[in-house]
Amino acid sequence: PVIPPQDCAFLADAGRVQGTPHVPAVSGRLRAYYEGLDITSFLAQAPSQTGGVARVRNGQRRLKDVKAFTVGGASVPVTSRVEGDTVLLRYPNDADGVVVRVEWEGEKTGR
Numbered sequence: 001p002v003i004p005p006q007d008c009a010f011l012a013d014a015g016r017v018q019g020t021p022h023v024p025a026v027s028g029r030l031r032a033y034y035e036g037l038d039i040t041s042f043l044a045q046a047p048s049q050t051g052g053v054a055r056v057r058n059g060q061r062r063l064k065d066v067k068a069f070t071v072g073g074a075s076v077p078v079t080s081r082v083e084g085d086t087v088l089l090r091y092p093n094d095a096d097g098v099v100v101r102v103e104w105e106g107e108k109t110g111r
Helices: none
Strands: 022-026 029-035 039-045 051-057 061-070 079-083 086-092 098-107
Touching: 022 029, 022 039, 039 051, 051 098, 061 079, 061 086, 086 098
Parallel strands: none
Antiparallel strands: 022 051, 029 039, 039 098, 051 086, 061 098, 079 086
C-alpha cells in the first residue's frame, strides 16, 4: 500500500485465508475470545454510545449467523457484511462489554 505523506494507516497481517476463522481487529478492548471452526466469539469493551466495529477472517467458511448481546444477556443489534475473506461487523458498544458470536458452516465453494 502507498501511504501519502502526513497520513497514517493501520496495517496488520490478517493471517492465513484458510484454517480456523479468527478476529484480527476489533474497535475497543478485546477482553476474551474463542476461535473455532464452527463458532467465533469475542467480548469487546469500549465506551457506551459509540459504534463498535470488528473484522473477522472467515477461514474459508460461510457465514451462518451473527448475534450480539451485553454481558447481562440483553440482545444487541449487529450487522454483518461479507467482504472477500472477511466479515465486517458493526454493533453499538457498551462499557461493560458486548459479546459477539459468529456461526460458520462448511467451506466456501467456487474457489
